[in-house]
Amino acid sequence: MIYQPELECMSRDELRALQTERLKETVRWEYDHVALYRERMDEAGVSPEDIKTFDDITKLPFTEKEDLRKEFPFGLLAVPREEIVRIQGSSGTTGHPIVVGYTEGDVDVWSEMVARAMCAAGATKEDIVQVAYGYGLFTGGLGAHQGATEIGAMVIPMSSGNTQRQIMMMRELGATMLCCTPSYAIYLGETAREMGLVPGVDLKLKSGVFGAEPWTEEMRAKLEDVLGIDAYDIYGLTEIAGPGVAFECPEKHGMHVNEDHVIIECIDPVTGKHQPAGTPGELVFTTITKKGQPAIRYRTHDICTLDDSPCACGRTTVRMGRITGRTDDMLVIRGVNVFPSQIESILVGVKGASPHYLLEVDRINSTDALTVKVEMAPDMAVDAISSIENLRNTIADQIKSVVGIKAKVQLVAPKSIARSEGKAKRVIDKRKL
Numbered sequence: 001m002i003y004q005p006e007l008e009c010m011s012r013d014e015l016r017a018l019q020t021e022r023l024k025e026t027v028r029w030e031y032d033h034v035a036l037y038r039e040r041m042d043e044a045g046v047s048p049e050d051i052k053t054f055d056d057i058t059k060l061p062f063t064e065k066e067d068l069r070k071e072f073p074f075g076l077l078a079v080p081r082e083e084i085v086r087i088q089g090s091s092g093t094t095g096h097p098i099v100v101g102y103t104e105g106d107v108d109v110w111s112e113m114v115a116r117a118m119c120a121a122g123a124t125k126e127d128i129v130q131v132a133y134g135y136g137l138f139t140g141g142l143g144a145h146q147g148a149t150e151i152g153a154m155v156i157p158m159s160s161g162n163t164q165r166q167i168m169m170m171r172e173l174g175a176t177m178l179c180c181t182p183s184y185a186i187y188l189g190e191t192a193r194e195m196g197l198v199p200g201v202d203l204k205l206k207s208g209v210f211g212a213e214p215w216t217e218e219m220r221a222k223l224e225d226v227l228g229i230d231a232y233d234i235y236g237l238t239e240i241a242g243p244g245v246a247f248e249c250p251e252k253h254g255m256h257v258n259e260d261h262v263i264i265e266c267i268d269p270v271t272g273k274h275q276p277a278g279t280p281g282e283l284v285f286t287t288i289t290k291k292g293q294p295a296i297r298y299r300t301h302d303i304c305t306l307d308d309s310p311c312a313c314g315r316t317t318v319r320m321g322r323i324t325g326r327t328d329d330m331l332v333i334r335g336v337n338v339f340p341s342q343i344e345s346i347l348v349g350v351k352g353a354s355p356h357y358l359l360e361v362d363r364i365n366s367t368d369a370l371t372v373k374v375e376m377a378p379d380m381a382v383d384a385i386s387s388i389e390n391l392r393n394t395i396a397d398q399i400k401s402v403v404g405i406k407a408k409v410q411l412v413a414p415k416s417i418a419r420s421e422g423k424a425k426r427v428i429d430k431r432k433l
Contacts, residue, residue: 003119008315015260019054023051023057026288027051027296028048034076036067044060062284062297063299065239065299068099068100076293079292084103085103085107087099088102088139097137098239100239103292105291106291109289109290110241110242111147111150112261114144114147114150115150116258118144120249121209124153127148127154128175129156129176131144131159132180133181134159138238139241139243140180141157141160143242143243147243160180163191170203171202176206177207178210178227182210182215183215183219183366184366185208187365193226208230210231212332213332213334214324239298240285245258251312255320256315256317257317260288260289262288264285266282268282269281278306283303285300286298303323304321304323307321333370342403343357343403344357352387353376353380354378356375358427361428362430368431372395372399373410374412375414375416376414380414
C-alpha cells in the first residue's frame with residue numbers, strides 16, 4: 001500500500017523540480033533567520049540568490065553535530081521560541097543533549113513521513129500498533145505513535161521495558177503491529193515463546209517496523225521467525241526528523257527516502273565530493289519543509305549506498321541501503337547513542353577511578369549489553385569491600401544518568417588495561433549483526 005501515491009510516485013523530473021523550489025525557499029529562510037547559517041554562507045561566499053538549480057546545493061557549507069552542541073539549546077531556531085511546540089533530542093558526547101525544535105507544522109510533516117512507512121508495512125486504521133520504543137526526548141516512541149495516529153490506527157503506547165507486561169498487553173489487546181528496536185523485538189518473541197505463547201495463535205502480530213539500531217537480513221529472518229511477522233526497516237535521526245526519513249517497502253530492497261521533505265546526498269567523507277549510486281559514502285541530509293529548525297547539508301557520519309533504480313513497488317524515490325558503519329566512534333546500544341568520550345568525562349570526575357577504561361558491547365539474549373571495565377586509581381584503597389562496591393555503584397549510576405542506559409561496571413587493577421602508543425582502543429564490539 002502507498003499512503004500518498006501522488007507524492008511518493010511522482011516522476012523524477014517533477015520531484016527534482018519540487019526539491020529545487022523547496023531548497024531555494026529553505027536556504028533563504030535559514031539565511032534570513034539563523035545567524036550561524038548566514039555567517040557560514042557569507043564565509044563560503046554564497047548567497048541565497050546563488051542557489052538556482054538543484055546541483056547548486058554543493059555550494060552550501062556542511063553542518064555538523066558540533067554546531068548543535070555549540071548553539072544549544074535554541075541558537076539554531078529559525079522561528080520565535082513561542083512557535084516551537086515540541087523539543088526532541090539525543091545524547092551528546094559530554095552528556096550535553098542535542099535538541100531540535102519542532103513547530104506544529106513540522107510535527108505534521110514528520111507524522112506524514114512515519115505514516116508512509118507504516119502504510120508500506122501494511123498498516124491501516126484497522127490495526128492496533130504497539131509502540132515499544134522509549135518515549136521522551138528520544139524520537140522513537142513519539143515518532144511511531146504519531147505516525148500510527150496519522151493513519152487512524154489504535155495505539156498502545158507501552159514505551160520500552162517491562163517485558164512481561166508488554167507481552168500481556170500484546171496478547172490481550174490483540175496488537176497487530178509492533179514498533180521497537182529489532183533486538184528488543186527478538187527478545188519479546190523469545191520471551192513469549194518461553195511463556196508458551198504461539199505467534200499467529202496467541203499473538204495477533206502481522207508486521208513490525210524496526211529501527212534505532214543497525215540490523216541485517218540475518219536478524220530479519222530471526223525476528224520474523226520468532227514473532228511470525230513481516231519485518232520492515234525504518235531510518236531517521238533526531239537532527240532531521242526522527243524515524244520516517246526513510247523506510248522499506250514490501251520489496252525490501254533498500255529504504256525509500258521521503259525526498260519531497262528531505263534531500264539526501266552520499267559523499268566521500270574525506271573529500272566531500274558526491275559518490276556515484278551504489279558506491280559507499282557518508283549520508284548528508286537537507287530538510288526542505290521544516291520551519292522550526294531546518295538543517296542544511298547535515299553530515300550524519302552514517303555510511304551506506306544509494307540506489308536510484310526503479311522500484312517494483314511503484315515509488316520513485318531514491319533508496320538507501322542499510323547503514324554499514326560510521327565515520328566517527330559512536331556506538332548505538334539499545335537505540336541509544338553512546339560515545340566513549342562520555343564515559344571518559346564521567347570517570348574523570350569520580351574519585352578512586354582512573355580515565356583508563358574499555359567498553360565491551362555484546363548481544364545477550366538478543367539484547368545489547370554494555371560492560372565498562374575501569375581501572376581503579378593507584379591510590380584507591382582496596383582493602384575495604386564496601387569502598388569498591390560504592391565506587392562501582394557510583395560509576396554505574398553516573399553512566400545511567402548521563403548516557404541513559406544501564407551498564408555493568410567491572411573495576412580492574414591499575415595498569416591492567418592494555419596501553420597503546422597510537423590511538424587507544426576503547427571499544428570491543430562483540431555483536432554479530
